[in-house]
Amino acid sequence: MTTGSDWQAQVGRTWAENYRLTDRSFAGLTERLLARIGGCEGQSVLDIGCGAGELSLAVARGNPAASVVGVDVSADLVEAARQRGGALANVSFELADAGSWSPTGFRPDRLISRHGVMFFDAPRGAFAHLRAISAPGAELVFSCFRSPRLNPWATQLASLLELPPAADPYAPGPFAFAEQDHVTAILTDAGWRDVTHTEVDFAYVAGMGEDPVDDALNLFTRIGPAAPVLRSLDAGRRDQALGWMRDWLGQHRSGDLVALPAAAWIVTAAH
Numbered sequence: 032m033t034t035g036s037d038w039q040a041q042v043g044r045t046w047a048e049n050y051r052l053t054d055r056s057f058a059g060l061t062e063r064l065l066a067r068i069g070g071c072e073g074q075s076v077l078d079i080g081c082g083a084g085e086l087s088l089a090v091a092r093g094n095p096a097a098s099v100v101g102v103d104v105s106a107d108l109v110e111a112a113r114q115r116g117g118a119l120a121n122v123s124f125e126l127a128d129a130g131s132w133s134p135t136g137f138r139p140d141r142l143i144s145r146h147g148v149m150f151f152d153a154p155r156g157a158f159a160h161l162r163a164i165s166a167p168g169a170e171l172v173f174s175c176f177r178s179p180r181l182n183p184w185a186t187q188l189a190s191l192l193e194l195p196p197a198a199d200p201y202a203p204g205p206f207a208f209a210e211q212d213h214v215t216a217i218l219t220d221a222g223w224r225d226v227t228h229t230e231v232d233f234a235y236v237a238g239m240g241e242d243p244v245d246d247a248l249n250l251f252t253r254i255g256p257a258a259p260v261l262r263s264l265d266a267g268r269r270d271q272a273l274g275w276m277r278d279w280l281g282q283h284r285s286g287d288l289v290a291l292p293a294a295a296w297i298v299t300a301a302h
């Protein structure tokens with residue numbers, strides 16, 4: 032489980048320090064998401080849980096006549112996004128809970144998100160609020176992970192350590208929106224209609240360079256579900272777990288790259 036308070040504290044700080052690595056991991060997905068979002072010229076675009084701003088910035092650069100606002104609950108990530116976007120006139124970033132943020136003079140025609148919507152404590156209320164602040168005819172497009180089973184980059188360590196699965200699969204966290212019917216019900220209850228789900232499989236780039244396995248281990252000790260598990264182990268068990276991870280990552284090395292299978296949804300809905 033990863034809550035809004037986790038993002039406001041250490042998790043957000045770590046992501047802000049490492050956004051180049053997460054943007055690299057998600058690059059294959061970002062391309063697909065941007066293709067689905069398509070042109071936004073002349074539109075107001077809201078990026079929900081924008082993090083360090085990669086998606087907001089890409090849309091703002093590609094659509095100079097769009098007005099893009101990224102909203103995030105982590106002060107460290109909003110600061111990183113503002114620094115990255117300083118030179119662009121058509122993008123800004125707000126520190127707020129997207130599930131209750133009430134802008135003045137901004138009514139989004141497009142609501143977009145790369146993996147920023149699975150962390151709401153009360154997703155039905157949040158999506159109802161987002162619909163209420165949107166323009167009539169607005170379109171929602173976001174990505175989220177599919178089943179943990181299809182995302183071994185996130186689950187392999189837990190399976191090597193034989194940890195039990197999460198007690199509540201719908202608790203806020205990376206896999207809270209993995210089940211299609213669950214997400215459709217949330218969005219429909221919140222007033223959104225015509226919900227669609229499209230499967231996207233992509234290569235999660237975990238490591239690169241001269242020693243891509245070491246690079247990937249470095250990523251997983253800092254970010255993602257393996258990091259808190261590794262921190263919780265005593266020194267001996269941690270070394271053993273790192274050894275297992277190293278072997279497993281080595282099996283996925285191809286030249287100067289470690290890329291792991293990853294599975295996401297692109298979800299769309301209409302106002």
Ligand SMILES: C[S@@+](CC[C@H](N)C(=O)[O-])C[C@H]1O[C@@H](n2cnc3c(N)ncnc32)[C@H](O)[C@@H]1O
Nearest residue numbers: 038080081082103104105128129145146147150
């Ligand atoms: C997995 S990260 C994705 C960040 C960014 N969209 C990206 O692709 O790099 C999830 C993001 O959602 C943000 N977040 C979580 N709960 C939120 C909320 N209630 N309102 C706004 N942002 C939230 C986190 O701070 C974090 O930046």
